[in-house]
Amino acid sequence: MNGDRERARATGRVVHALDPLRDGIRPVALRARALRLRARAWLILQAATGATIAWFLAHDVLGHPLPFFAPITAMVCLGLTYEDRLRRIVELTIGVAIGVAIGDLFVNSFGTGLWQILAVCVVAMSLAVLAGAGQLLMMQAGIQGVIITTLVAGDGEALSRWLDAAVGGGVAMVIAMLAPLRSTTRRPRERVVELVGHLAEMLTDTAQSLRNRDAGRAVRALETARGLSTELDVLRASTAEAVAAARVAPLLSGASRAEVREIQTLLPPLDLAIRNVRVLARRAEAAVTADEFVPDTYIDMVEALAEASATIQEHLADRTPLGPAQEDLVHLARQSTWSHPRAELSAEVMRAQVRSTVVDLLVLSGMTLTEARQRVPSTREEMDPEG
Known part of the structure; x- marks a missing residue:
């Protein structure tokens, strides 16, 4: 009996020791390591x-x-x-x-x-x-x-x-x-475009999983949402590198330095948006798994948020002002004031996260936080007068 226990303990210790190896071959871990290698390749x-x-x-x-x-x-x-x-x-x-x-x-x-x-x-x-x-x-x-x-x-x-x-x-x-001439602006710009694109894809997958009651797609969307934080860490590191490089590169143009500072201002609202959509994806997965009722209008809001994110991605990729994306976001903010009487907890949490993410994306597009909050009224009676 004691020998069996000792063997079981020994087996448990071996299995525990192999955990990092198993974690290392998981898709999320491999993706994170590949991103780290890509971030450090220039160094x-x-x-x-x-x-x-x-x-x-x-x-x-x-x-x-x-x-x-x-x-x-x-x-x-x-x-x-x-x-x-x-x-x-x-x-x-x-x-x-x-x-x-x-x-x-x-x-x-x-x-x-x-x-x-x-x-x-x-x-x-x-x-x-x-x-x-x-x-x-x-x-x-x-x-x-x-x-x-x-x-x-x-x-x-x-x-x-x-x-x-x-x-x-x-x-x-x-x-x-x-050497900083190559890495000051291009890499952070490429990564922020890629990150916002993944954000839009994740929201699209989340909406489709809710509409089709596709539990597998909901789980995949949640995994993508969790991976966005890793991508943001890589973006934050490369942006910090670019900002520091811009200070010491004598041949760097003023326009390139300004572009680095522009990308830097996107990080705080993008961080908040990623946190909010991660909660949204988690509640969507829970709603699909538990077969909770989610109104079609709420799913439409998630899709509209995905489309607004895709619009922001296009403007970032084309290096054009983000202001035009604000109109869609303000329209979505007005839609989000309507609640559904049969909406359950997960649905209401998703609606709240849509509203919070709208504020974050409005700030990302150039509004101040005060202006963005004014554009997301608490009730229909407090509807934005400019809308």
């Missing part, structure tokens, strides 16, 4: 290119036989995000240079050994702190010092290793200033 390419150029300059131009620190420094620096990127590249380059210089000095004077490693770490990290370094620079100084202390240099290589680190940092600085 990966920059780091690889910087390492190659740094090696070429140190090895072929300067004639250093094994310029290990040139590509390493370039990759470490270019692996940073654009947020405060130039300042952090300078810090990292200084930290690497301090560590390499102190390590070379100790190795040439005292050789290698345990106490030399200790001394190099303490001295290099202390000098980095005295130079005004943050924790990142301080740790890099210590790490590079350890590498130098444990890798014996050949004759005449002491200065070359310090110079290799400077070459790598210089290459990273140039790439950081020029």
